[in-house]
Amino acid sequence: MKDVCIVGGGVSGLSASIYTARAGLNTLVVDGGESILARNASLENYPGFPDGVDARRFVQLVREQARNAGATFELGRVTAVEAVDETDLEAGFVLETEGGDPIEARRVIAASWSDSEYLVPLDVGRIQRGSKHFVDVDEAGRTAVDGVYAAGRVANEPHQAIVAAGHGAKVALAAIHDADVNFYHDWVVPEGYFTGRGREVPPGCEEIDDDERRRRDERARERLLEALSEPLDERPTMHPSVDLD
Incomplete structure (x- = not known):
């Protein structure tokens, strides 16, 4: 289930x-x-x-x-x-x-x-x-x-x-x-955001250090550059009620 x-x-x-x-x-x-x-x-x-x-x-x-x-x-x-x-x-x-x-x-x-x-x-x-x-x-x-x-x-x-x-x-x-x-919340925050204030990282949150932040940023930029590097061949779908004949 x-x-x-x-x-x-x-x-x-x-x-x-x-x-x-x-x-x-x-x-x-x-x-x-x-x-x-x-x-x-x-x-x-x-x-x-x-x-x-x-x-x-x-x-x-x-x-x-x-x-x-x-x-x-x-x-x-x-x-x-x-x-x-x-x-x-x-x-x-x-x-x-x-x-x-x-x-x-x-x-x-x-x-x-x-x-x-x-x-x-x-x-x-x-x-x-x-x-x-x-x-x-x-x-x-x-x-x-x-x-x-x-x-x-x-x-x-x-x-x-x-x-x-x-x-x-x-x-x-x-x-x-x-x-x-x-x-608790869906957050990715800098290292120490919670723990630096003496708090445990709440469920659904994540602390990452600066090296990991840079790795994720690099991966995200590479993926977007790849995705947007070429135009799609697909054309918009017309509304089914429109008669193109």
């Missing part, structure tokens, strides 16, 4: 997976195959990229970061989620997939805009607006069903990549808190 199953491999789902995996939770992302961000011709409002960045390259790098954190991936589509034991939600959930084996997980994060039909068996509370259904959540992304969360656009968050990333992280922190793992 997975600790967390995240339905959706877009920015919100990937962001959530980075945090849950780094907190030590066994995290599986069920990826439908394409983030809506892939429809962007250029991602130009995400902080840290002064002249923008290729949206498809950005998603690739975030997915790689999630893998580096320890998240695993399964390509497919979830068709239904049901409680293992309706009288004991701590027993977890079973996720049925289209053409694949069922998945068991203690917690589920829905991050699958614009599909949430698979949540109907759980009665999480969906809100219809036009042709779309949003999932009703509290300020931390929790639904009416304990152990089930929603992140990003499906949770009625604004349609921007930076918001999706932030909300995915926020929802992941709620799931981490509810999982009762030994976790």
Whole structure:
């Protein structure tokens, strides 16, 4: 049984997976195959990229970061989620997939805009607006069903990549808190930041010396230079309703 199953491999789902995996939770992302961000011709409002960045390259790098954190991936589509034991939600959930084996997980994060039909068996509370259904959540992304969360656009968050990333992280922190793992904060700090004040390094934090900081910085710069050295051949995905004929 997975600790967390995240339905959706877009920015919100990937962001959530980075945090849950780094907190030590066994995290599986069920990826439908394409983030809506892939429809962007250029991602130009995400902080840290002064002249923008290729949206498809950005998603690739975030997915790689999630893998580096320890998240695993399964390509497919979830068709239904049901409680293992309706009288004991701590027993977890079973996720049925289209053409694949069922998945068991203690917690589920829905991050699958614009599909949430698979949540109907759980009665999480969906809100219809036009042709779309949003999932009703509290300020931390929790639904009416304990152990089930929603992140990003499906949770009625604004349609921007930076918001999706932030909300995915926020929802992941709620799931981490509810999982009762030994976790304080996801921080990498200079040597002595805590211990120099007579404190133990809190769980989820790490102190590194200056040599290690420089090694990590060098590795990070090399990876970004490699990733951005050549343009992608992939073109943006057009909205399916557009008739190109």
